[in-house]
Amino acid sequence: MSIDRESYIPVHQQVAAILRQRIESGELRPGQKMPSETQVSQEFGIGRDTARDAFGVLRAEGLIETEKRVGSTVRVPPPVEPVDVPGPARITFRLPSPEERRRLPVGQGAVVVVIEREGEAPVLLASDRTELVIPR
Structure with a gap:
């Protein structure tokens, strides 16, 4: 693949897309x-x-x-843990504060999942290691 200097897409975005494709195809492997x-x-x-x-x-x-x-190295995805979220609950996603990033820890580029239930303290989870399971 090559970059198109006539494209409206910035060159750094084109290069990132090519490197991303190499990662997703396995040409560049985790670690x-x-x-x-x-x-x-x-x-x-x-x-x-x-x-x-x-x-x-x-x-x-x-x-x-x-x-x-x-x-730089290709990131090794962390293991994903299922988390049961019985209702009613409010689930939001946001960028972590620096302190939350250290405490959880949250990987680069990942957001935090905030689960709020009435009468309970909010639960913060790293989105890159969490799978939300909502019962039917």
Whole structure:
């Protein structure tokens, strides 16, 4: 795949889409080191800032994790745990606060699930590790 410089889609978004496809197809596997920003910029003929922006998109989507001085790796999906949600309950989703991100912990790009029931304290869960089960 190549990027289309005439497209209305920003170049960093196009590069992110190509890398995303490589992850989803299994060409880049969970736990595998991603190519460096320099390698991506050379492959696509783009600047390192554009490559960095593409990696930022994938990080925000929760597809990769980046560690300073180590680089980026394809994120290993955490195990998903089913959580029973008997009604009546109100379920919302939102971005976590920095403290909630540390406490839960919530993966990069993931939101928190907030389950509220009358008379009870809200329950916060990491969306990337939770499957809501609502009984019939």
